[in-house]
Amino acid sequence: xSVAPLQLKNLCKSYxxxxxxDDVSLEIAAGELHAIIGPNGAGKTTLIHxxxxxxxxxxxxxxxxxxxxxxxxxxxxxxxxxxxxxxxTSILPRFSALENVALAVQAQHGSSFSFFGNAAxxxxxxxxxxxxxxxxxxxxxxxxxxxxxxxxxxxxxxxAIALAAKPKLLLLDEPLAGTxxxxxxxxxxxxQELRRELPIVLIEHDxxxxxxxxxxxxxxxxxxxxxxxxxQSVRDxxxxxxxxxxxxxx
Amino acid sequence: MNQSIDLDAPxxxxxxxxxxxxxxxxxxxALFALLPLAxxxxxxxxxxxxxxxxxxxALAAMSLDLLIGYGAMISFGHAAFVGIGxxxxxxxxxxxxxxxxxxxxxxxxxxxxxxxxxxxxxxxTKGVYxxxxxxxxxxxxFFLATSLAAYGGDDGLSLSSxxxxxxxxxxxxxxxxYYVCFGLLLGAYLLLRSVVASRFGRVLRxxxxxxxxxxxxxxxxxxxxxxxxxxxxxxxxxxxxxxANQAEFVSPAYATWQRSGDLIFVxxxxxxxxxxxxxxxxxxxxxxxxxxxxxxxxxxxIFGPILILVVLFxxxxxxxxxxxxx
Numbered sequence: 306x307s308v309a310p311l312q313l314k315n316l317c318k319s320y321x322x323x324x325x326x327d328d329v330s331l332e333i334a335a336g337e338l339h340a341i342i343g344p345n346g347a348g349k350t351t352l353i354h355x356x357x358x359x360x361x362x363x364x365x366x367x368x369x370x371x372x373x374x375x376x377x378x379x380x381x382x383x384x385x386x387x388x389x390x391x392x393x394t395s396i397l398p399r400f401s402a403l404e405n406v407a408l409a410v411q412a413q414h415g416s417s418f419s420f421f422g423n424a425a426x427x428x429x430x431x432x433x434x435x436x437x438x439x440x441x442x443x444x445x446x447x448x449x450x451x452x453x454x455x456x457x458x459x460x461x462x463x464x465a466i467a468l469a470a471k472p473k474l475l476l477l478d479e480p481l482a483g484t485x486x487x488x489x490x491x492x493x494x495x496x497q498e499l500r501r502e503l504p505i506v507l508i509e510h511d512x513x514x515x516x517x518x519x520x521x522x523x524x525x526x527x528x529x530x531x532x533x534x535x536x537q538s539v540r541d542x543x544x545x546x547x548x549x550x551x552x553x554x555x
Numbered sequence: 556m557n558q559s560i561d562l563d564a565p566x567x568x569x570x571x572x573x574x575x576x577x578x579x580x581x582x583x584x585a586l587f588a589l590l591p592l593a594x595x596x597x598x599x600x601x602x603x604x605x606x607x608x609x610x611x612x613a614l615a616a617m618s619l620d621l622l623i624g625y626g627a628m629i630s631f632g633h634a635a636f637v638g639i640g641x642x643x644x645x646x647x648x649x650x651x652x653x654x655x656x657x658x659x660x661x662x663x664x665x666x667x668x669x670x671x672x673x674x675x676x677x678x679x680t681k682g683v684y685x686x687x688x689x690x691x692x693x694x695x696x697f698f699l700a701t702s703l704a705a706y707g708g709d710d711g712l713s714l715s716s717x718x719x720x721x722x723x724x725x726x727x728x729x730x731x732x733y734y735v736c737f738g739l740l741l742g743a744y745l746l747l748r749s750v751v752a753s754r755f756g757r758v759l760r761x762x763x764x765x766x767x768x769x770x771x772x773x774x775x776x777x778x779x780x781x782x783x784x785x786x787x788x789x790x791x792x793x794x795x796x797x798x799a800n801q802a803e804f805v806s807p808a809y810a811t812w813q814r815s816g817d818l819i820f821v822x823x824x825x826x827x828x829x830x831x832x833x834x835x836x837x838x839x840x841x842x843x844x845x846x847x848x849x850x851x852x853x854x855x856x857i858f859g860p861i862l863i864l865v866v867l868f869x870x871x872x873x874x875x876x877x878x879x880x881x
Contacts, residue, residue, distance in 0.1 A: 398765075466768075
């Protein structure tokens with residue numbers, strides 16, 4: 306019997322009187338893509354912040370592969386394989402796309418307390434980085450400064466960076482945010498491939514994407530999970546329809 | 556097809572750009588290397604002393620460029636490390652210990668400890684707080700120096716002799732001192748050039764761009780920034796050792812916050828984040844101060860507008876105007 310790779314136990318977080326995370330317990334099973342949906346301000350991003358270590362919960366615990374990571378900083382969780390992407394694109398704008406990815410590879414390969422030799426010319430880092438860029442259709446854009454790429458390319462790059470950090474579980478915070486129809490189609494295809502490789506927690510507003518991709522869906526409203534289950538059962542849940550989906554789903 | 560050109564164009568342009576980036580520092584160091592030969596034609600000792608001081612200032616400024624230009628750590632207390640270097644030489648010398656290597660070793664050790672302790676505390680803060688806390692540590696050291704009554708207090712302290720190298724008084728010769736400064740400046744330049752291109756330097760530059768992103772891929776910014784802070788502090792201490800030898804005198808003035816401000820001025824003037832910009836900035840700063848002081852004692856007044864013009868119209872500093880940006 307295998308233990309779920311990621312377990313959230315009774316997570317609570319408040320900003321002053323505002324409860325942004327209210328007793329959230331969740332298990333992400335091996336190999337599943339778990340979508341978290343909810344109206345704006347429901348506390349989805351705050352939840353991802355807590356899982357990734359960017360924010361600390363007031364109480365509750367986060368267990369990753371059997372280890373309690375609740376008090377670990379983000380960088381330590383990333384090294385354990387709990388890797389996230391950001392809702393607002395977070396890249397190194399003056400670094401080339403290749404170096405953005407190569408840095409994440411570097412974090413996994415040997416010490417970075419090395420003061421000699423040209424890191425940008427390290428073939429073993431660049432080869433892995435280039436492979437990832439090609440996989441995401443960015444191979445020909447490898448030397449372009451990341452800040453000059455199109456929004457859709459940056460979203461792809463962000464996922465490539467996350468994968469270069471050798472995740473055992475991926476936390477994706479609205480990867481489709483702000484993308485055009487074509488770009489989001491391309492990203493959805495990317496995610497379809499990725500879900501076969503590792504468990505993913507996905508926050509997304511695009512309902513078509515969520516119902517196309519997710520094995521399970523949890524609905525977060527005012528910091529509380531009001532429903533959790535396979536997409537169809539969540540879609541049919543009257544409470545969910547009232548709170549969130551409304552007329553959007555026919 | 557078009558896309559493949561995208562890939563090739565920068566790749567082809569890179570060698571040309573790189574050779575241009577190397578040309579400027581090469582010219583700068585060649586000029587320094589040859590200057591003593593030309594100085595014979597003019598007021599030799601004056602020129603040698605002036606350019607020696609330029610190189611000493613450049614060394615301190617270059618180390619600060621590692622922090623500001625590559626690590627986004629705006630330290631306003633960097634002159635404290637120059638003070639540590641200078642006082643290590645002077646205090647040991649006043650006790651009859653004139654061996655240059657003992658003095659240098661002491662300066663490196665003390666600056667290492669001071670950088671480690673003050674950096675460890677300062678780097679817990681960000682932005683304006685970091686600037687203020689480094690300023691506060693710098694001022695602490697300044698006031699410590701003024702209170703050292705046994706070592707001259709406010710008035711400073713004259714050296715009984717320049718440092719001895721292998722027991723020899725060879726540094727008494729200004730040309731030898733000049734080339735020692737030149738060698739150390741070149742060495743520090745090559746060292747820092749290597750550091751900023753290395754794995755460590757790439758992490759440091761990444762933290763400058765986006766610390767949260769760096770954390771998200773598994774880097775703990777604090778450790779890398781603290782390491783850079785210690786490296787920069789120790790190099791500035793070497794510059795202090797040289798300054799004491801050049802002037803044969805030390806005073807708390809070496810460690811004032813005004814001197815820290817001068818160091819920032821120098822790298823902004825020469826071009827932040829290029830290393831050799833610090834050298835160009837130091838030369839322009841010193842020559843301008845020397846020149847203007849002939850006309851008016853309020854020469855510092857003219858510096859302000861110059862800095863404003865550089866910041867407004869030449870973001871890459873003078874080094875940037877000369878067409879080099881590595």
